[in-house]
Amino acid sequence: MKKIIRGIWHDFIITGKPVPKGSPLPAWPPIGAGNSPYMSLGQKLELGNAIAPERFNYWQTIYQEYYKEPIPPPYSPPTLHIEL
Numbered sequence: 867m868k869k870i871i872r873g874i875w876h877d878f879i880i881t882g883k884p885v886p887k888g889s890p891l892p893a894w895p896p897i898g899a900g901n902s903p904y905m906s907l908g909q910k911l912e913l914g915n916a917i918a919p920e921r922f923n924y925w926q927t928i929y930q931e932y933y934k935e936p937i938p939p940p941y942s943p944p945t946l947h948i949e950l
Contacts, residue, residue, distance in 0.1 A: 867907070870891070883896075891911055
């Protein structure tokens with residue numbers, strides 16, 4: 867298993883794809899809108915599509931409703947101190 871995981875990391879670093887074409891491992895497509903594949907690393911390698919989609923949708927709704935862009939603090943020009 868260590869060898870497989872090391873190979874996945876190596877391929878990802880070199881090619882940007884964790885599982886290159888022609889590999890005996892399951893294809894691992896990139897994430898996208900509505901698609902969040904993951905690799906389950908158990909006795910057998912299996913590709914899954916979404917981890918807890920209900921939880922994801924719940925938090926996505928909260929995020930969309932309440933998230934606001936950060937507002938930078940107001941700028942105050944530095945004051946010149948000449949008391950010394």
